[in-house]
Amino acid sequence: MKIAMAVVKKGSLKDKIAEHFGRAENFLIYDTESDKFVVKKNPEFLGKPELPPDFLHRFKVDAVITFSLGPRAHEKLRDYKIKMYKATEGTVLENITALKEGQLRELTQEDLF
16 A cells, blocks of 8 residues: 655654645655655645645555645545545654554544645
8 A cells, every 4th residue: 555644854754744735845655565665745845736636646645644634635535536544643654553553544524624
């Protein structure tokens, strides 16, 4: 499974997840099968017209872990069948572990801003 998270810094497993999904500078995409990750610049942060859900779909992401989403991003991710999970205050690695252990819940309408 490929899991994407918007990250606060340049992208490491020790980073915190960014508060704002679409405005973060980078996305960390973690592959649970290989236990490897890549960091990609957010095209919206770079001023490109591609929206984060479209960008993540191109990388075949299966799930995102985030604190909240706007309604448009939520709709696009849902249309792409990308699962959306509520982040915790921990690190990227702690959130990945929590997801693997079934401890993260899916985002609900209340999590949209």
